[in-house]
Amino acid sequence: MNENIEKSNDGYTIFKPTGVRHEYPHVDLVKQQVTCIVLYREETYMTVIVDLKHDKIQVQGDVDELGDLSMDREALIDMFKQQACFFIDNNISNPQKYYKELINNESY
Numbered sequence: 001m002n003e004n005i006e007k008s009n010d011g012y013t014i015f016k017p018t019g020v021r022h023e024y025p026h027v028d029l030v031k032q033q034v035t036c037i038v039l040y041r042e043e044t045y046m047t048v049i050v051d052l053k054h055d056k057i058q059v060q061g062d063v064d065e066l067g068d069l070s071m072d073r074e075a076l077i078d079m080f081k082q083q084a085c086f087f088i089d090n091n092i093s094n095p096q097k098y099y100k101e102l103i104n105n106e107s108y
Contacts, residue, residue: 018069022079024095027087034084038063038076045070048077050084057081 019040026035032053038046038061046061057077063070071079083095092098 020066020070022076024083024087027084027093027095029088029091029093032088034080034087036080036083038066038070040066040069046073046076048080050081052084052088 021039023037023039024034025037026033028034032051034050034052036048036050037044038048044061045066046059046063048060049058051058059073059077063073063076070076086092087095
């Protein structure tokens with residue numbers, strides 16, 4: 001037998017939804033404020049208000065109880081800040097409508 005056979009690095013990953021959702025129920029383009037929420041089984045675990053105009057973040061609740069189902073608090077806040085900048089910079093006042101249109105207009 002040949003012991004110099006290289007092992008393959010090929011593989012695959014299965015992405016399985018955890019049920020944790022991130023929503024953006026309110027975007028105020030004038031005040032440059034975005035409200036972000038973390039939900040699991042229809043219960044709100046954390047609400048984050050990103051105020052870009054005043055460079056402030058307001059956080060209510062936490063995601064510790066969700067354990068490995070969710071990103072940690074700091075990662076979520078960072079993601080919400082990035083999303084808020086994207087919405088404000090691109091004049092997106094209704095993120096849900098924006099993403100729905102983006103998916104519907106995808107061409108293959």
